[in-house]
Amino acid sequence: MSKYDGAVTIYSPDGHLLQVEYAQEAVRKGSTVVGLRTKDLIVMGLEKRAVDTLQVERTARKIVKIDDHIIMTFAGLTADARVLIKRAQSEAQSHKLNFERPATVEYMTRFLAKLKQRYTQSNGLRPYGVACLIGGFDDQGEPHLFQTEPSGIFYEWSANTTGRLGATVREYLEKNVASMVASPDEHMAVKHVVRALLTCTSLDASFYEIAVLKHREPMRMVKADLLAFLVKQIKQENAEEEARNKRQALK
Amino acid sequence: MSKYDGAVTIYSPDGHLLQVEYAQEAVRKGSTVVGLRTKDLIVMGLEKRAVDTLQVERTARKIVKIDDHIIMTFAGLTADARVLIKRAQSEAQSHKLNFERPATVEYMTRFLAKLKQRYTQSNGLRPYGVACLIGGFDDQGEPHLFQTEPSGIFYEWSANTTGRLGATVREYLEKNVASMVASPDEHMAVKHVVRALLTCTSLDASFYEIAVLKHREPMRMVKADLLAFLVKQIKQENAEEEARNKRQALK
Amino acid sequence: MSKYDGAVTIYSPDGHLLQVEYAQEAVRKGSTVVGLRTKDLIVMGLEKRAVDTLQVERTARKIVKIDDHIIMTFAGLTADARVLIKRAQSEAQSHKLNFERPATVEYMTRFLAKLKQRYTQSNGLRPYGVACLIGGFDDQGEPHLFQTEPSGIFYEWSANTTGRLGATVREYLEKNVASMVASPDEHMAVKHVVRALLTCTSLDASFYEIAVLKHREPMRMVKADLLAFLVKQIKQENAEEEARNKRQALK
Amino acid sequence: MSKYDGAVTIYSPDGHLLQVEYAQEAVRKGSTVVGLRTKDLIVMGLEKRAVDTLQVERTARKIVKIDDHIIMTFAGLTADARVLIKRAQSEAQSHKLNFERPATVEYMTRFLAKLKQRYTQSNGLRPYGVACLIGGFDDQGEPHLFQTEPSGIFYEWSANTTGRLGATVREYLEKNVASMVASPDEHMAVKHVVRALLTCTSLDASFYEIAVLKHREPMRMVKADLLAFLVKQIKQENAEEEARNKRQALK
Amino acid sequence: MSKYDGAVTIYSPDGHLLQVEYAQEAVRKGSTVVGLRTKDLIVMGLEKRAVDTLQVERTARKIVKIDDHIIMTFAGLTADARVLIKRAQSEAQSHKLNFERPATVEYMTRFLAKLKQRYTQSNGLRPYGVACLIGGFDDQGEPHLFQTEPSGIFYEWSANTTGRLGATVREYLEKNVASMVASPDEHMAVKHVVRALLTCTSLDASFYEIAVLKHREPMRMVKADLLAFLVKQIKQENAEEEARNKRQALK
Amino acid sequence: MSKYDGAVTIYSPDGHLLQVEYAQEAVRKGSTVVGLRTKDLIVMGLEKRAVDTLQVERTARKIVKIDDHIIMTFAGLTADARVLIKRAQSEAQSHKLNFERPATVEYMTRFLAKLKQRYTQSNGLRPYGVACLIGGFDDQGEPHLFQTEPSGIFYEWSANTTGRLGATVREYLEKNVASMVASPDEHMAVKHVVRALLTCTSLDASFYEIAVLKHREPMRMVKADLLAFLVKQIKQENAEEEARNKRQALK
Amino acid sequence: MSKYDGAVTIYSPDGHLLQVEYAQEAVRKGSTVVGLRTKDLIVMGLEKRAVDTLQVERTARKIVKIDDHIIMTFAGLTADARVLIKRAQSEAQSHKLNFERPATVEYMTRFLAKLKQRYTQSNGLRPYGVACLIGGFDDQGEPHLFQTEPSGIFYEWSANTTGRLGATVREYLEKNVASMVASPDEHMAVKHVVRALLTCTSLDASFYEIAVLKHREPMRMVKADLLAFLVKQIKQENAEEEARNKRQALK
Secondary structure (H helix, E strand, O other): OOOOHHHOOOOOOOOOOOHHHHHHHHHOOOOEEEEEEEEEEEEEEEEOOOOOOOOOHHHHOOOEEOOOOOEHHHOOOOHOOOOOOHHHHHHHHHHHHHOOOOOHHHHHHHHHHHHHHOOOHHHOOOOOOOOEEEEEEEEOOOOOOOOOEEOOEEEEEEEOOOOOOOHHHHHHHHHHHHHHHOOOOOHHHHHHHHHHHHEEEEEEEEEEEEEEEEEOOEEEEOHHHHHHHHHHHHHHHHHHHHHHHHHOOOO | HHHHHOOOOOOOOOOOOHHHHHHHHHOOOOOEEEEEEEOEEEEEEOOOOOOOEEEEEHOOOOOOEEOOHHHHHHOHHHHHHHHHHHHHHHHHHHHHHHOOOOHHHHHHHHHHHHHHHHHHHHHOOOOEEEEEEEEEEEOOOOOEEEOOOOOEEEEOEEEEEOOOHHHHHHHHHHHHHHHHHHOOOHHHHHHHHHHHHHHHOOOOHHHHEEEEEOOOOEEEEEOHHHHHHHHHHHHHHHHHHHHHHHHHHOO | OOHHEEEOOOOOOOOHHHHHHHHHHHHHHHOEEEEOOOOOOOEEEEEOOOOOOOEHHHHOOEEEEEEEEEEEEEEHHHHHHHHHHHHHHHHHHHHHHOOOOOOOHHHHHHHHHHHHHHHHHHEEEOOOOOOEEEOOOEOOOOOOEEEOOOOOOOOEEEEEEEEEHHHHHHHHHHHHHHHHOOOOOOHHHHHHHHHHHOOOOOHHHHHHEEEEOOOOOOOOOHHHHHHHHHHHHHHHHHHHHHHHHHHHOOO | OOHHOOOOOOOOOOOOOOHHHHHHHHHHHOOOOEEEEEEEEEEEEOOOOOOOOEEHHHHHHOOOEEOOOEEEEHHHHHHHHHHHHHHHHHHHHHHHHHOOOOOOOOHHHHHHHHHHHHHHHHHOOOOOEEEEEEEEOOOOEEEEEEEEEEOOOEHHHHHHEEEHHHHHHHHHHHHHHHHHOOOOHHHHEEEHHHHHOOOOOOOHHHHHHEEEOOOOOOOOOOOOOHHHHHHHHHHHHHHHHHHHHHHHHHO | OOHOOOOOOOOOOOOOOOHHHHHHHHOOOOOOEEEEEEEOOOEEEEEEEOOOOOOOOHHHOEEEEEEEOEEEEEOOOOHHHHHHHHHHHHHHHHHHHOOOOOOOHHHHHHHHHHHHHHHHHEEEEEOOOOOEEEEEEEEOOOOOOOEOOOOEEEEOEEEEEEEEOOHHHHHHHHHHHHHHHHHHHHHHHHHHHHHHOOOOOOOOHEEEEEEEEOOOOOEEEOOOOHHHEEEEEHHHHOOOOOOOOHHHHHO | OHHHOOOOOOOOOOOOOOOHHHHHHHHHHOOOEEEEEEOEEEEEEEOOOOOOOOEEEHHOOOOEOOOOOOEEEEEEEEHHHHHHHHHHHHHHEEEEHHHHHOHHHHHHHHEEEEEHHHHHHEEEEEOEEEEEEEEEEEEOEEEEEEEOOOOEEEEEEEEEOOOHHHHHHHHHHHHHHHHHHHOOHHHHHHHEEEEHHHHOOOOOHHEEEEEEEEOOOOOOOHHHHHHHHHHHHHHHHHHHHHHHHHHHHHH | HHHHOOOOOOOOOOOOHHHHHHHHHHHHOOEEEEEOOOOEEEEEEEEEOOOOOEEEEHHOOEEEEEEOOEEEEEEEHHHHHHHHHHHHHHHHHHHHHOOOOOOOOHHHHHHHHHHHHHHEEEEOOOOOOOEEEEEEEEEOOOOEEEEOOOOOOOOEOOOEEEOOOOOHHHHHHHHHHHHOOOOOOOOHHHHHHHHHHHHOOOOOOHHEEEEEEEOOOOOOEOOHHHHHHHHHHHHHHHHHHHHHHHHHHHH
């Protein structure tokens, strides 16, 4: 274990910033999240790691509103994420006040990315251990989905996933991106997100949290019964397909 | 013992913030506390670790008032907790002054959580070694119970426990959450909290401290004689049940 | 010897703040002090570690006035204590000026406790190596006795002891707390404090320093001749009791 | 691994600043970029390391505008580069405001170089892990191409390359610099840049990003179909030349 | 050698502040100094460690004036002492200006003690390696003699010694304190101080420096010839006593 | 490798400042530079380490103007040097503004030397890894040539050299200083500088950069063709001399 | 090599400040300097370590003017010394401006000593590696000669020496101090200083630098020819004495 890991502001001899990579590791230990942008929808979903019968669900939610037109979720350290969310919400409010129009999704993303980068370059601070998925609509109703990493890097995506167990989810997203993005209605889009999450874990519907955002409409959480129905339906479809594949293989 | 433990602002290679986890360890060494939220009550209880005949009981109390409508208890480092309590009390006062209405329970919880998170990210500071249970009523009389961790994470709970020996307590809470939350009167709710505490330690009534908060009423400590009566009753009930179980087993 | 001892702001893996515990160790090396609160008296006493024929006694005194109605003594690092005393005296003065009434005993205790806690959480500072016994009267003449630790923890006591050799003293205090607190007059109260000190060391009267505070009266040091008389009397009583016990044992 | 690597502000005994050299290493791991300055054009090109079907291409672009007349690309840490770009863009804006004429290309280069040098000399900061290619036109239409290193060193170039796999690219540039700089039209210049990139990697056109800047014209990205055509043409030409060389060799 | 020695602000596990103890060690290496307070005199004396024929004696003097009515000497690091002296002199001047009466001896002592304590508790500073003997007269002509340690501890003394070889000096002072303090005239008092110094070293008169302060009179250095006379006389008396003791022993 | 190398502000036990010596090492790795002061000329020359066909020569120049009447060159870290040059240029401008006459060569030298010394004494900074040759004319036309080291030491010289391979150059300068300083015209002076450089490396004229400064005239770079002519001539002369020496030896 | 050497602000367990001692070591490596104060003269001399034919002698001078009536020389780090000289010169100027009379020699000495002490007590700074000899005249024409050490200690001297090879010089000074101080004229005083220097090194006159200061006269450097004459004369005298001693020994 070399000393290059020890301080944010030090490169290892091969040009790595190890603390940033370790923060990324904290993200890789976070719960799996999925984001999708269709032509008139933002859908975000995530697998909840533990359900506690004593917990009040509302405060355990990880998909949150930054402004009426922008929502965000994350993988990684929850306490860090709450701080980023709070700062993003304040920035969104103050942007509205100062410029008399809402911040764009890209503006909010850049705001978070810059904050994160600064924490990778100054001594006495550690990088935020959080990857953020930021989605929303611009004034003309154009949907956008961005992701920022602990390093401060960010890109725009039509769909993306991060956190634990993301590999099979990503595979699903890449295979179905065309049909997903073109999903004619909300039902289809939500089903894609649930199906993506079900590729890596096969849990009960209560282990998932899905939210939908439409232009000029408030964010809505997908209801428990609809979610249960979808999970059941998808599991059945997957079982049928598996059976079909087996028959195919036997022929 | 690696260097990743050494400074708050350093991740270990697998993405952990060890100082935060060690602060959590200080919580796990604290006295067991229990919080319960019924539809019109907040009940908090804790096992006192040591009773000193020379001590004046009032200052040894660990269930304290943040404002008329919010109470708090904690597990972990007492000196740290007193600082957090003092800051929360000031914030509550200044909120009332500035906004001309009392702070909500969630506002006070976020205030404490943010304070804690900041102490996990800046160099030269150590995290607060305290988990806080914050309970109270909102303006409309809605009861809330929150818990914050040293990391700054917080959730809302219908009932929760933290500190030393919390496992059997949690088990009791999870099994009885439905009947607890629905407890028709104060007597029942307090008895549930005492019974929860008695699952892990079987001490004299003087080793417990229980407080009750009702909407628009001042916090009340459960009187010593009532507490003694309850402890005695529960121990008897437990003994009877054990006897019943044995008979059952012999059949 | 692990690195967790090294800096105040670091937890050990099992959740300890070792520097605070080492500061407590400095207290445990301090001279034994005793405090007693009866219904109308505060009595403080201590064993002086070394008497120097060249020293002027006044400046060697360790029981000092914070304000007319509050006195304080301590165990631990004398230079640290003098700083705390000075700061408490200033705070008491400024409280009187700003609020036009004297600070309560609890206010002064909280002031010292908060100061101490801050020195356990910020890097670049060490905790104060001092435990303080603070006693006095509130406006209505109610007596109070508090003790603060290096960690910033404080409690109220009817009687307490700290410093070197405190175990036998504490035993005496706990056995006699009821009669001590109810002592009808000053003579009895002082005698209790001297007897408590004599449980651990059997020195000449010149090795002890005792002070008495009454409501609306200035602090008084117990005169040397009275102290000598008490020490002699107690030693005699102890000898007689021992003899009685031996006879008892022989029967 | 000696301690001289550990802190920016320390020389190794043989006079090296190792952290600066490690930051340079981060550049050497970046994607290959190429810049070219002809008498009336700036052309920049780069090989994209990974194409993700889910990504929105626009935000993944690495050739960006600093001002209407200055563009920039980079090799190295993307998050660092974004910060430098943002600061350069602000500086360019504020220069225009304060001096009522646009900043020269050299002014912007010096601005970035100075910023970088400062980060190599002050403790508590790490050097920027980025090499920048800055190109543009001065007021009279004179084209300039500069490159800055993590150390803060900068030079002007007629053509240059940095990042991963730069050796064969550099060889191509050096051999063809005369004809490149004299390229009579945009098509020729772009083809040179693509051919340079194709010396080290033989990928699909979608793996390349090329931008062109002319005096008093906005920056233009080379269209995907033209790029595809050029890549195909060059590959064919290379194949033919190889065949010719083989025949030559056989004679 | 453990790390607890390393930084001022760290306790060793047994509650010691090692840097303060090492500073005390610097005092123990200093030249022996003696202070005496009779009912109308302050006498200070010290053994000079090295006499240099090239040196101008005035600047080598170690007994200095803080104000007209207060003098000071020291053992330990001379450069540190000069800084403390200068700060004390300034404070004395500014006290006179602000309060229109001279500072008391105790005020100046507390000023120096507080300064010293602060240097034991803040990181990035080392304790002053100096013990100070401060003597003088209060407004009513009351003489005082104080000593401060590197830790910031201070006490008042009728007579005291510090520095190298203090043990025999202290023994002499303790045996003769009564007659010394009651010395009817200056000659007797000075002789006591010289005799005290001669208990540990038997040097030439030029190796000693003695100063006398009387109420409302300027400090006077004891003249070289008187000093020589006293040294000679004392040596003779000592020799005679030794002879007498031997005869006594032979009887 | 001891820890004394590690921090600028630490002496090694034998009184060395190793970081300053390592910075000097960075100078010793720099390109060889030569400065010459005749009675009416300043000539500076240097060997360029690498010529790049892609580079624009102007920005690669290492002999720069500080003010109209002062020029400077350097050996060591180029990025550091550029910062020093910029600061010197600003200082020269502001001096002219504030005092309404140009700064003297010595003033500018002291400015650079002081800056360098400060970076050797404060923690958190590293010394500048640069030796500067500063030459120019004072108001009356008096020529001056100074050199500053990383330590902040500076001296005036009639001719001097620093950087890589300086030993043979220095030998040449010392042998010919009299005739050099007295060189009646520019041609002779330049030839001396070129010959000095050619003692250590025998490269093509394009590897050298020579500049000339006259009183009240702008700095001029020696033209490529003249330089080529001189290099060729000197090489020939050297060859002839060698031949002569051989013949001499054979006789 | 223990850690106590490592930081200025740390004592070693036996009470030493090692960094200050190492700075003293830098002084002990400096060139030998000598100062002499006669009743109407200050003479300073030093042995120059290296004479460079290319150097301009003026800037290599180490005896410098602080003000018209005060001169200074030093042993140790030249760059540090130049900073101290500059600060002393500024202080002298500002003293004259503020108080309308020149600073005394002692004032300037205290100014330098205090500056040096501060650099031994604050973290992040290293002590100045310089010993200063400061000589001059007070308003009434009284000559003074002071020396300050890296620790900040200073004393006044009639004559003194510091730097490399000081032992034999000191011996000479101590043997001849009476006749030196009483030297009736400048010639005698200068000869004494040269002779002192010649006790440790037997070099050519060009290796020495001697300056003379008289009351209300500018500082004068002893001319080269006079110096050469004196060196020659003294060497001859020494040879003769040696011969005489040998003859004496043979008898």
